[in-house]
Amino acid sequence: AQLKSGSRDLVGICCSFPGGQRYLGVGGGLGGAVERPRAAPGMWPGVVRLQKVWKSHENQDFFAGGCVVGDQSRLCWEDRAGEDAWDELRAEIPRLDARWRPAVMIAALDCADEANQQVCMDFRITGFPTLKFFRAFSKKAEDGIKIANPSTSVRDLRHSIITNLEQSHDAWPPACPPLEPASAEEVRGFFRRNNVKYLALIFEKSNSFVGREVTLDMLQYENIAVRRVLSSEEELVKKFGVTTFPSGYLLLSNGSFSRLPVHMEVRSFYTYYLRTLSGVTRGSYKLNMTSSTSNVTTASQPKHADRSKVYMADLESALHYSLRVEVARAGTLSGAALSALKCYVALLAKYFPGRPFVQTYLQSLDGWLRNWTEPELPRNAWKEAVKNKGDASHPAMLPTNVTWVGCQGSEPHFRGYPCSLWTLFHLLTAQALQSGPDKELPLEVLSAMRCYVKNFFGCQECAQHFEAMAAESMDKVQGREQAVLWLWSHHNEVNARLAGSDTEDPKFPKLQWPPPDMCPLCHKEESGVHAWDEPAVLRFLKAHFSPANIYPDYTESGTDLLARESREMGAAADARLSTNRPAERDGERAAEREKEEEEEEEKEAEKPNEEGTEGAVGAPERPGSSELRRPSIVRMNPKPRETEEDIVDLDSFSEQHFKSKALRAAAVAGRRRRLSKRDAVAPQRAAGGAQDFDYAEEEAAGDGLRRSQWFRVLGLGFSRVDVSLCIVLYFLSSMCLLGMYTFFRLRMRSRKGRPGFPTA
Numbered sequence: 115a116q117l118k119s120g121s122r123d124l125v126g127i128c129c130s131f132p133g134g135q136r137y138l139g140v141g142g143g144l145g146g147a148v149e150r151p152r153a154a155p156g157m158w159p160g161v162v163r164l165q166k167v168w169k170s171h172e173n174q175d176f177f178a179g180g181c182v183v184g185d186q187s188r189l190c191w192e193d194r195a196g197e198d199a200w201d202e203l204r205a206e207i208p209r210l211d212a213r214w215r216p217a218v219m220i221a222a223l224d225c226a227d228e229a230n231q232q233v234c235m236d237f238r239i240t241g242f243p244t245l246k247f248f249r250a251f252s253k254k255a256e257d258g259i260k261i262a263n264p265s266t267s268v269r270d271l272r273h274s275i276i277t278n279l280e281q282s283h284d285a286w287p288p289a290c291p292p293l294e295p296a297s298a299e300e301v302r303g304f305f306r307r308n309n310v311k312y313l314a315l316i317f318e319k320s321n322s323f324v325g326r327e328v329t330l331d332m333l334q335y336e337n338i339a340v341r342r343v344l345s346s347e348e349e350l351v352k353k354f355g356v357t358t359f360p361s362g363y364l365l366l367s368n369g370s371f372s373r374l375p376v377h378m379e380v381r382s383f384y385t386y387y388l389r390t391l392s393g394v395t396r397g398s399y400k401l402n403m404t405s406s407t408s409n410v411t412t413a414s415q416p417k418h419a420d421r422s423k424v425y426m427a428d429l430e431s432a433l434h435y436s437l438r439v440e441v442a443r444a445g446t447l448s449g450a451a452l453s454a455l456k457c458y459v460a461l462l463a464k465y466f467p468g469r470p471f472v473q474t475y476l477q478s479l480d481g482w483l484r485n486w487t488e489p490e491l492p493r494n495a496w497k498e499a500v501k502n503k504g505d506a507s508h509p510a511m512l513p514t515n516v517t518w519v520g521c522q523g524s525e526p527h528f529r530g531y532p533c534s535l536w537t538l539f540h541l542l543t544a545q546a547l548q549s550g551p552d553k554e555l556p557l558e559v560l561s562a563m564r565c566y567v568k569n570f571f572g573c574q575e576c577a578q579h580f581e582a583m584a585a586e587s588m589d590k591v592q593g594r595e596q597a598v599l600w601l602w603s604h605h606n607e608v609n610a611r612l613a614g615s616d617t618e619d620p621k622f623p624k625l626q627w628p629p630p631d632m633c634p635l636c637h638k639e640e641s642g643v644h645a646w647d648e649p650a651v652l653r654f655l656k657a658h659f660s661p662a663n664i665y666p667d668y669t670e671s672g673t674d675l676l677a678r679e680s681r682e683m684g685a686a687a688d689a690r691l692s693t694n695r696p697a698e699r700d701g702e703r704a705a706e707r708e709k710e711e712e713e714e715e716e717k718e719a720e721k722p723n724e725e726g727t728e729g730a731v732g733a734p735e736r737p738g739s740s741e742l743r744r745p746s747i748v749r750m751n752p753k754p755r756e757t758e759e760d761i762v763d764l765d766s767f768s769e770q771h772f773k774s775k776a777l778r779a780a781a782v783a784g785r786r787r788r789l790s791k792r793d794a795v796a797p798q799r800a801a802g803g804a805q806d807f808d809y810a811e812e813e814a815a816g817d818g819l820r821r822s823q824w825f826r827v828l829g830l831g832f833s834r835v836d837v838s839l840c841i842v843l844y845f846l847s848s849m850c851l852l853g854m855y856t857f858f859r860l861r862m863r864s865r866k867g868r869p870g871f872p873t874a
């Protein structure tokens with residue numbers, strides 16, 4: 115409320131939070147917004163948890179925004195499109211963000227935008243500009259340290275960041291290299307401790323920032339480390355014969371050294387020279403700088419992927435994310451958004467070539483939506499509808515984890531969901547082509563995609579670009595073949611626009627696709643100019659996006675999925691039992707808790723400035739509010755389920771299906787048997803990798819599971835002492851019966867052996 119509107123100043127707020135790298139949120143750009151995900155245990159509710167930066171080519175003023183992955187410090191800034199002294203600073207911010215990430219991340223929030231009012235109030239932004247620094251592992255809005263007078267110059271901004279970073283002490287961001295001056299001892303043993311080719315030493319006076327800036331500038335480069343050495347470090351100064359400060363020296367792992375041959379002893383010259391050294395490459399940050407950084411594990415295990423294949427894990431992850439996260443963001447769906455959802459789900463039910471239990475899931479969801487005749491669909495009802503159903507005879511399941519294989523980026527913020535969404539829609543256009551006459555419903559898939567992107571896709575920039583392309587030419591598509599080609603060519607347009615941008619994964623450069631090595635026949639030359647051979651492209655697309663080319667690698671089999679879900683339910687039930695509360699009260703409390711959480715979420719959703727959605731999405735939201743419009747498409751980290759659950763909260767079975775352990779065990783055993791049969795008759799992929807169900811393994815695992823389940827059933831309600839007493843009593847009574855039997859047998863024998871009296 116105290117924020118001045120209309121200021122042309124640069125405004126900043128900043129954030130840095132704990133909690134793992136597995137959620138999305140993007141701030142950034144002019145008027146960018148910071149996502150406020152739902153509260154999760156141990157997580158500050160008003161934060162962005164993962165970010166991806168989207169670049170606009172139209173608007174070069176756009177700069178990076180967004181923040182918050184657990185172990186990184188971040189700065190968030192706000193741009194007010196200034197034409198004054200802020201221009202320089204504004205231009206520097208994306209550069210700094212790109213260079214110093216992941217040690218420091220920078221994001222912007224427009225506090226003059228009414229939609230951000232609540233967030234800015236939470237961050238206590240009372241005027242423009244404000245710059246706040248959040249140390250790594252900060253938990254609350256109040257943890258932000260206001261950087262005094264950030265407006266002086268770009269240089270001051272950099273220095274402020276470094277000074278604050280240095281004061282982090284215990285909260286040192288693990289991805290940040292040491293910034294303190296190196297000692298002679300450290301330099302002596304450096305190559306023994308670090309597997310790099312070069313060590314650059316910047317000799318400088320204690321008040322100089324050059325060494326620290328170069329250290330951060332080189333943070334993303336491999337094979338080289340940078341340290342500052344103070345002019346007071348006599349041993350090193352003498353050893354290297356340093357006479358001017360600053361000056362740079364390069365040490366090689368073989369012990370030789372030389373002075374950096376730079377034209378000027380300044381940061382940019384040092385950085386430029388060091389980056390051009392042979393063997394120095396830009397890569398993920400790996401250097402094990404200090405013992406405290408040794409446990410930096412941010413990226414998931416790289417998965418082997420073949421770009422000529424399509425992976426079911428990507429497709430199912432896209433479905434999970436779109437249905438359970440992206441669509442579920444809105445408090446209520448109505449009007450165009452509800453129609454878009456119905457359209458999208460109907461399309462999936464019709465064309466998605468999923469595993470049997472996924473197809474059942476989509477079909478039942480489609481049926482449910484068709485029966486939903488109310489003008490509004492509240493989020494709670496939707497969340498309930500997208501849960502997996504525990505019906506043993508008819509499993510309707512969609513995996514609840516996100517696993518990127520073909521769409522895995524080289525870093526967590528690359529690729530992922532947007533990649534999988536493209537793949538999904540290419541696949542659907544190809545499936546539609548195979549399933550009906552060319553001229554029938556040519557726009558069926560493209561229109562559904564257009565509506566989905568317009569109403570739900572979290573990246574506003576992307577949605578706008580896509581809508582512009584669609585408005586221009588989509589209605590000219592007259593057949594299903596043309597639809598396949600339209601999507602292909604427009605995807606290539608996007609690839610061309612984004613090539614070389616910040617969003618490009620350096621390991622997966624944006625190419626005109628398919629490249630010649632994937633499809634030589636797709637390319638030709640006409641009058642010395644490259645041209646596409648469209649019939650060949652169409653053939654290629656049909657084959658590439660066909661069910662036969664979908665590989666199940668890294669997917670969880672249906673039986674594993676069931677077992678995992680039941681295990682998790684079991685663990686949850688055990689946890690409740692261990693509290694020694696009567697089961698009924700447990701149930702009541704769980705229900706109460708669930709209700710409270712739902713209400714909490716409802717409240718969150720209804721806060722117009724925090725999670726408001728566009729006009730199409732229900733009554734409580736104001737036009738122009740930004741929930742669905744937030745640029746929030748990001749790579750989600752495939753994390754263990756327990757960590758995801760507290761955020762997405764959608765992947766557990768409903769307890770109500772399984773009131774007792776005994777019922778649950780019986781249900782699991784039943785489901786397992788039936789599912790195995792269903793899957794056995796399910797059409798399998800033609801190519802060799804059909805590893806969905808390894809029956810022998812499943813059976814063995816199943817036996818184990820069943821045994822343990824029955825063991826639990828037998829043990830239900832009895833303590834170990836009870837069971838032992840039963841066994842002892844059983845043994846004693848058996849002995850007793852045996853004794854009686856022996857006694858009577860002996861007696862009979864002795865009677866038979868005695869001579870009888872002659873009868874009269």
Ligand SMILES: Cc1cc2nc3c(=O)[nH]c(=O)nc-3n(C[C@H](O)[C@H](O)[C@H](O)COP(=O)(O)OP(=O)(O)OC[C@H]3O[C@@H](n4cnc5c(N)ncnc54)[C@H](O)[C@@H]3O)c2cc1C
Pocket residue numbers: 167168169421520521528529530532533534535536537540567575576577579580601602603604605606608609612617618619622623624627628
């Ligand atoms: C509708 C939409 C609009 C987007 N708009 C923007 C935007 O404006 N700005 C922005 O920064 N990001 C945008 N994105 C995200 C961006 O296009 C990429 O998805 C993201 O950068 C990840 O890129 P990627 O390298 O994984 O490959 P992607 O471009 O996502 O491609 C995914 C996969 O599809 C295949 N493929 C690539 N090109 C084609 C093609 N022409 N035809 C068929 N298959 C192909 C390849 O196998 C590739 O791995 C958009 C995404 C979508 C879904």
